[in-house]
Structures are given as C-alpha cells and as structure tokens.
Amino acid sequence: MFLQGAGGDSGQVGVSARSTVSDVRCASMPDTSATSLIHARGLTKRFGAFTAVDAVDFDVAPGEAFGFLGPNGAGKTSTMRMIGGVSPVTEGTLTVLGLDPARHGPQIRARLGVAPQQDTLDNELTVRENLIIYGRYFGLSRPEVARRADELLEFAQLTERRNDQVEPLSGGMKRRLTIARALINEPQLLLLDEPTTGLDPQARHLLWDRLYRLKQQGVTLVLTTHYMDEAEQLCDRLVVMDKAKIVAEGSPRDLIERYSSREVTELRFPGGVQETLDGQLDDLAERIEWLPDRVLLYADDGEAVAVAAHERGLRPETVLVRRSTLEDVFLRLTGRTLIE
Amino acid sequence: MTALVGTVGRVFEHRALSYRRTWRSSIFTSFLSPVFFLAAMGLGLGGLVDAGPSDTLGGVPYIAFLAPGLLAATVMQTAAFESTFPVLGGLVWNRIFHAMHATPIEPRDIALGHLAWVAVRMTMISTIFVAVIVAFGAARSWEIVLGVPAAVLTGMAFAGPISAFSATQKTMEKFNAVFRFGVTPLFLFSGTFFPVDQLPIFLQPIAWVTPLYHGVAVTRALSLGTAFDDPLALVVHVGVLLVFVIGGAWLTVRAVERRMIR
Numbered sequence: 001m002f003l004q005g006a007g008g009d010s011g012q013v014g015v016s017a018r019s020t021v022s023d024v025r026c027a028s029m030p031d032t033s034a035t036s037l038i039h040a041r042g043l044t045k046r047f048g049a050f051t052a053v054d055a056v057d058f059d060v061a062p063g064e065a066f067g068f069l070g071p072n073g074a075g076k077t078s079t080m081r082m083i084g085g086v087s088p089v090t091e092g093t094l095t096v097l098g099l100d101p102a103r104h105g106p107q108i109r110a111r112l113g114v115a116p117q118q119d120t121l122d123n124e125l126t127v128r129e130n131l132i133i134y135g136r137y138f139g140l141s142r143p144e145v146a147r148r149a150d151e152l153l154e155f156a157q158l159t160e161r162r163n164d165q166v167e168p169l170s171g172g173m174k175r176r177l178t179i180a181r182a183l184i185n186e187p188q189l190l191l192l193d194e195p196t197t198g199l200d201p202q203a204r205h206l207l208w209d210r211l212y213r214l215k216q217q218g219v220t221l222v223l224t225t226h227y228m229d230e231a232e233q234l235c236d237r238l239v240v241m242d243k244a245k246i247v248a249e250g251s252p253r254d255l256i257e258r259y260s261s262r263e264v265t266e267l268r269f270p271g272g273v274q275e276t277l278d279g280q281l282d283d284l285a286e287r288i289e290w291l292p293d294r295v296l297l298y299a300d301d302g303e304a305v306a307v308a309a310h311e312r313g314l315r316p317e318t319v320l321v322r323r324s325t326l327e328d329v330f331l332r333l334t335g336r337t338l339i340e
Numbered sequence: 341m342t343a344l345v346g347t348v349g350r351v352f353e354h355r356a357l358s359y360r361r362t363w364r365s366s367i368f369t370s371f372l373s374p375v376f377f378l379a380a381m382g383l384g385l386g387g388l389v390d391a392g393p394s395d396t397l398g399g400v401p402y403i404a405f406l407a408p409g410l411l412a413a414t415v416m417q418t419a420a421f422e423s424t425f426p427v428l429g430g431l432v433w434n435r436i437f438h439a440m441h442a443t444p445i446e447p448r449d450i451a452l453g454h455l456a457w458v459a460v461r462m463t464m465i466s467t468i469f470v471a472v473i474v475a476f477g478a479a480r481s482w483e484i485v486l487g488v489p490a491a492v493l494t495g496m497a498f499a500g501p502i503s504a505f506s507a508t509q510k511t512m513e514k515f516n517a518v519f520r521f522g523v524t525p526l527f528l529f530s531g532t533f534f535p536v537d538q539l540p541i542f543l544q545p546i547a548w549v550t551p552l553y554h555g556v557a558v559t560r561a562l563s564l565g566t567a568f569d570d571p572l573a574l575v576v577h578v579g580v581l582l583v584f585v586i587g588g589a590w591l592t593v594r595a596v597e598r599r600m601i602r
Binding site: 047084086106107109116118121122124125134182185 | 346347350353354357358361434435436438439440441442443444445446600601602
C-alpha cells in the first residue's frame with residue numbers, strides 16, 4: 001500500500017483496486033498515453049527568456065493521487081496551469097483526459113475541478129451563491145446546481161455558514177469552499193495547487209480527510225505541495241521538481257528508499273565540539289550531513305548508530321533517532337539553500 | 341453561436357447576481373442624479389439663460405437643450421466607471437475572471453459578458469433618466485424614447501475602449517487620469533452644457549472625433565424632434581458611435597485574452 005501514516009488504515013479497501021494499476025505502471029514505464037488521464041512528454045513552458053517548466057515527462061493514471069513536490073519557483077504551478085487548460089504549452093506534448101488543451105480547453109475544463117493556490121472566491125456573494133454561480137459556469141441547470149451545492153456544503157462542513165458572506169470566513173473555511181466549488185461539476189480530475197498552505201493544523205487535517213474521501217470515491221487527485229507530510233499523507237506517487245525539471249519520481253516510500261536511509265540519527269554537540277570530531281563518525285552511516293548546529297547520520301538502524309557513537313566516547317547534547325521522511329529526500333534532491 | 345451565447349450569458353448572470361445586492365441604492369441614485377442636475381442646471385441656471393436673447397439656443401428653452409445632452413453624458417460617466425474597477429477587480433483583486441476561466445468559459449466570453457452587462461446597466465440608467473426628462477417636461481418630441489438606445493450606444497462607445505484599457509492595467513493608479521483627463525473634460529466640453537461652436541475654433545475638431553459629441557447630437561436631436569430632419573447627419577453620428585462600440589468590444593476581447601492566456 002502506498003499510503004503511509006495516519007489515515008492509511010481506513011482506506012485500504014477503497015484504494016487497493018486502483019493501486020494495483022499504478023503498481024503495474026510504476027514497475028515499467030511503458031507508453032501509457034492510452035490509459036493515462038494526464039500524459040506529458042517534453043512538456044515545456046517559457047515566459048520570454050525564462051523557462052518555468054523544462055521538458056518534463058509524467059503520466060497520471062485514473063484514480064491515482066499524484067503530487068508535484070518542490071520548492072517555490074520549481075515550476076509546479078506553471079505545470080498545473082498547463083494541465084488546467086488555461087496556459088498554452090510552449091513545447092512538447094500534453095494530453096489531459098485524452099484531449100489536447102490547445103484545441104479542447106473548454107471540453108477539458110468541463111471535466112476538471114480546479115482549486116487554485118490563490119483564492120478566487122467572490123467575496124460579494126454568500127457561501128452558497130459562490131457554489132451556485134460556479135455550477136452555472138458549467139451550464140448546469142438551476143435545480144441541479146442547487147442540489148449539488150447543498151451536498152457540497154455538507155461535505156465541506158459549511159452548511160451553517162451557507163448564507164454568510166465569504167469575506168469574514170477563516171482561511172480553512174475559504175479553502176474548503178474553494179475545494180467544494182471545484183467539485184460542483186463532479187470532475188474526473190481534481191487539481192489542487194498547494195491546498196493547505198497557510199492553514200492551521202486542525203484545518204489541514206480536516207482538509208486532508210476530505211481529500212482522502214474523494215480519493216476513495218475514485219476522483220483522481222493532482223496536487224502540488226511543499227509540505228512533505230502532505231505528500232506522504234495524500235500521494236500514491238509523486239515527482240520532485242527543482243529548477244523547472246523533474247529530479248525524481250516514485251511513491252513516497254520508493255523515494256525514501258532510493259534517496260535516503262530507513263532512519264536518521266541527529267546528533268547535536270555542545271558548542272565547538274562538532275568541529276573537533278574530524279572523521280570519528282565517518283564509518284557509522286551510509287551518508288553523513290554536517291549542518292552548522294548538528295550532524296545527520298543516515299542509516300538503516302539509527303539506534304545502533306547512536307550506541308556506536310556513544311561507545312566511541314562521543315557525548316552529544318541531544319540524540320534524536322527518527323524515521324527518514326520525504327523531507328530528507330527533498331532536501332537531498334533540492335539542496336538546503338534558501339530559495340527566494 | 342448558441343454555445344457562445346450560453347457561455348457569455350453565464351458571465352452576464354454572475355454580474356446580475358452581484359448586482360442584486362445593491363440594486364435598490366443603485367436605482368435610487370440613477371433617479372436622483374438627473375433630478376438634481378435638471379433642477380439645478382435646467383431650471384436654476386436655465387432661468388438665467390432663457391432670460392437672454394431669445395435665439396441663443398435656436399429658441400429652445402435651456403432645460404430642453406440640456407436634458408438630452410446630460411442623458412448621454414451621464415451614461416458615459418457610468419459606463420466609464422463600470423469599465424474600470426469591475427474589470428481590474430475581476431482580473432486582479434478578487435480574480436473572479438480567473439475562476440470563470442477554470443470552467444468551460446473562455447476569456448472572450450468574459451469580455452463579452454462584461455460588456456453585455458454594462459449595456460444592460462446603461463439601459464436601466466437611461467430609461468430612468470428619460471422618464472425624469474419627460475417628468476420635467478423637458479422633452480419636445482416622443483422621439484425621446486429612442487434616446488434610450490442612443491444613450492446606450494453612447495455609453496458602449498466608451499465601455500469598450502475603457503474596458504480594454506483596464507484589462508491592461510495591474511493597479512488602479514491610471515484610472516484617475518482616465519476620469520480627470522478623459523471623462524470629465526468630455527462631460528464638460530462635448531456640447532452637453534453649451535453648443536460646441538462656443539469652443540475656440542481649434543478645439544472644435546477635437547470634439548468631433550470624440551464619441552460623446554456624436555452621442556449628445558443624437559439624443560438632443562431626438563428630444564427636440566429634429567433627428568429625422570437630417571437623416572445623413574443621424575447616420576454619421578450613429579455610424580461613429582457604432583465604430584467605437586464594435587472596435588472597443590474587439591479591443592476588450594483581445595486585451596482580456598492577452599492578459600489571461602499566458
């Protein structure tokens with residue numbers, strides 16, 4: 001099962017049938033354009049001389065939760081906008097739901113749900129009116145859109161606020177409304193650009209729960225995030241983007257196995273001591289990373305590393321043994337330099 | 341074609357839904373504005389003008405001269421307002437245009453739906469205005485009824501080009517200039533309050549190429565009942581307005597597309 005951590009247990013039944021499909025896909029990278037919901041080869045986006053997306057290849061299978069992980073400016077949003085049929089492809093091939101966005105933008109968008117990074121809710125309208133008018137953009141009849149709006153208010157836990165203006169809602173409520181709105185046309189594919197950025201932990205977990213339910217219902221999710229826990233929670237498979245390119249692809253567990261170790265031991269030494277260690281740790285781990293304030297040792301058995309260090313007479317101030325996470329993968333692949 | 345009407349109609353529907361929130365105060369303002377202007381300038385100032393030589397305005401009372409001109413000028417002002425802030429709002433502030441674009445609606449539909457809504461707003465305002473003109477006894481012909489479409493045409497001659505301009509802006513900074521150096525001088529000097537031949541001779545050609553001059557000429561001729569005496573002049577005036585309306589709509593579609601498809 002691809003899903004790890006909280007929420008994984010409840011979803012076993014719903015996901016298993018589909019993850020078999022993606023297992024097969026992952027095993028060998030065949031030409032999957034016939035079965036893919038999204039198929040990209042050499043996909044490129046340039047704005048003048050600036051290349052936002054540089055010849056990326058990826059496929060998204062039906063029912064999958066697929067993530068674009070990467071630092072700010074990596075090209076995630078530009079990729080999403082091309083998939084969403086609102087931004088022309090500069091070069092390469094892209095098909096979405098089997099159609100070419102350049103020629104069938106409106107037809108593709110009719111079957112997509114889009115939750116953009118920046119809210120585009122209408123603050124002058126009420127919560128419910130926002131859903132209604134958005135449904136009308138898709139040409140749905142008034143009775144139909146009213147029925148769906150009430151269902152979605154329930155789903156997004158906004159029924160009590162249905163007749164309130166949007167403006168005073170909390171960030172979490174607005175984001176839930178944005179996602180509810182994106183579902184009004186019962187999309188086959190839901191695009192979520194940084195769905196939980198800026199939300200508090202309660203709001204994030206509620207949103208994850210809702211997204212997880214959608215996934216169980218068979219909605220294909222494509223999301224961008226720079227939160228590792230979000231990617232681990234939600235994504236069956238993801239690509240890591242950096243500087244307009246895809247630098248790695250796989251399930252969260254694959255990526256951790258490939259680019260990190262099972263565990264990480266973090267040693268923090270008293271001031272000045274770290275500089276005197278000189279070689280004493282080198283053979284303890286598969287890989288060692290020296291940060292200004294601590295040393296990270298990547299190994300399969302973190303506890304053993306800590307014990308070995310102690311046996312050598314090293315006395316760190318604090319020792320932390322933890323499981324390796326996507327964050328380790330991410331930092332390894334995209335570096336620790338601050339990206340502005 | 342029907343598909344286009346459908347998608348444009350949905351954009352229009354959004355604007356109408358938003359308008360529902362403020363329609364009472366909006367209609368009230370549309371009614372008060374002509375009442376105040378016609379009372380102050382038509383009756384107050386007009387009393388002085390009419391006391392002068394009787395052939396000043398071709399023997400027409402000032403209020404009868406002023407009212408139809410003011411109709412065209414007021415509609416222009418509102419059209420300019422409706423074509424600045426709501427356009428920038430949809431693109432930049434609340435980004436509603438982008439929300440629409442995430443659905444089957446195309447930027448072209450957004451541009452045309454916006455203009456369609458402005459046209460309906462102009463129709464509301466000019467209908468109320470014409471009713472007030474009639475109530476003041478300032479119309480001299482039943483043809484004033486045609487003043488409604490004439491005023492809408494005048495308003496749309498501004499709505500197009502100004503919406504196109506707004507769609508190229510990132511902030512509202514330059515809107516002040518549009519009103520201060522565009523809308524206000526036109527309001528004052530396009531024949532609304534006095535005949536254009538009162539202007540210095542070198543300024544008159546400038547008045548001729550602005551749509552408001554032609555709009556005022558049409559509404560005034562209709563109100564005075566002289567519009568069909570000179571069919572050629574009528575055709576020229578309406579023709580100029582149509583060029584601005586159609587050209588402006590084309591520019592708006594282009595500007596919104598260039599802004600949103602990138």
